[in-house]
Amino acid sequence: MKQFGRPVTMRPSAKGYYARVQGVNHLLDAFIKKTECNCQVINLGAGLDSTFWRLKDENLMPRKFFEVDFPTVVARKIHNIKTKPPLSKPIIETHSTDSLLLDGQSLDSDRYCIIGADLRDVANLDEKLKKFQLNPELPTLLLSECVLVYMTPLQSSNLVHWAAETFHTAMFINYEQVNMSDRFGQVMIENLQRRQCTLSGAEACQSLDSQRERFLRTGWEHANALDMMTVYSMLPQDDVARIERLEFLDERELLQQLLQHYSICWATKDKLNLGLSQLAF
Numbered sequence: 280m281k282q283f284g285r286p287v288t289m290r291p292s293a294k295g296y297y298a299r300v301q302g303v304n305h306l307l308d309a310f311i312k313k314t315e316c317n318c319q320v321i322n323l324g325a326g327l328d329s330t331f332w333r334l335k336d337e338n339l340m341p342r343k344f345f346e347v348d349f350p351t352v353v354a355r356k357i358h359n360i361k362t363k364p365p366l367s368k369p370i371i372e373t374h375s376t377d378s379l380l381l382d383g384q385s386l387d388s389d390r391y392c393i394i395g396a397d398l399r400d401v402a403n404l405d406e407k408l409k410k411f412q413l414n415p416e417l418p419t420l421l422l423s424e425c426v427l428v429y430m431t432p433l434q435s436s437n438l439v440h441w442a443a444e445t446f447h448t449a450m451f452i453n454y455e456q457v458n459m460s461d462r463f464g465q466v467m468i469e470n471l472q473r474r475q476c477t478l479s480g481a482e483a484c485q486s487l488d489s490q491r492e493r494f495l496r497t498g499w500e501h502a503n504a505l506d507m508m509t510v511y512s513m514l515p516q517d518d519v520a521r522i523e524r525l526e527f528l529d530e531r532e533l534l535q536q537l538l539q540h541y542s543i544c545w546a547t548k549d550k551l552n553l554g555l556s557q558l559a560f
């Protein structure tokens with residue numbers, strides 16, 4: 280997702296980035312519209328993501344937007360928010376009192392909350408979210424982008440299971456690697472390992488089926504997954520043509536290989552019968 284401090288330049292992977300942002304936003308916005316903003320969003324491993332500010336600009340604010348990441352990352356983001364009025368203003372504007380709950384590891388307002396927690400410790404995560412008025416009765420969108428892949432399959436399954444147990448009407452959108460067992464995937468894993476970055480969850484990223492199964496085994500009613508090449512081909516073709524003109528140097532084959540190794544998987548459960556299983560591309 281678009282992040283603070285990351286210039287949106289047309290790098291070689293810009294088309295992949297474009298497909299990811301458009302793909303995730305498409306599902307996220309469809310969920311918020313379906314619930315008429317009567318919902319909450321939890322961005323798991325949000326990093327410096329700026330979706331809350333986009334939703335505010337586009338009049339698509341959920342009742343409350345939660346973000347979770349490690350305490351050190353959260354501390355950095357809170358510092359950014361505190362020192363940059365364009366970031367703090369929308370939070371203050373949507374808050375009913377003069378005082379915000381704010382410490383180094385969390386910030387809580389009526390509509391936006393950021394919490395420092397380890398997603399592998401589900402009991403602690405649950406406790407912290409509830410302390411900040413998470414409402415299990417509200418339709419809930421959970422989002423993870425390039426996060427589950429850093430956890431073991433057991434740890435990510437526990438997290439996904441917690442979400443299915445906690446919310447009766449929910450959608451989980453997960454964007455991350457797929458097809459990790461082929462040669463391209465193996466080279467990707469080795470390159471990251473050389474940079475001290477281990478993909479502990481690569482086993483759950485073997486295929487679109489393994490991505491779906493993680494959800495279907497843990498209490499979700501429906502799960503779909505598409506590789507990003509497929510998502511890219513489904514995006515509005517006017518925009519695709521514009522991006523392709525900007526990135527004329529890209530090699531089509533390399534782009535295809537890259538996009539075939541990332542996926543969006545989305546799972547739903549729908550006690551309120553909102554029609555969440557129909558949300559798609």
Ligand SMILES: C[S@@+](CC[C@H](N)C(=O)[O-])C[C@H]1O[C@@H](n2cnc3c(N)ncnc32)[C@H](O)[C@@H]1O
Binds near residue numbers: 282
């Ligand atoms: C590759 S970044 C992606 C950030 C953001 N989701 C985005 O798409 O821009 C992965 C993020 O997940 C967070 N993360 C990974 N494992 C985590 C864990 N066990 N608990 C909390 N956060 C975690 C990292 O700190 C980092 O901010």
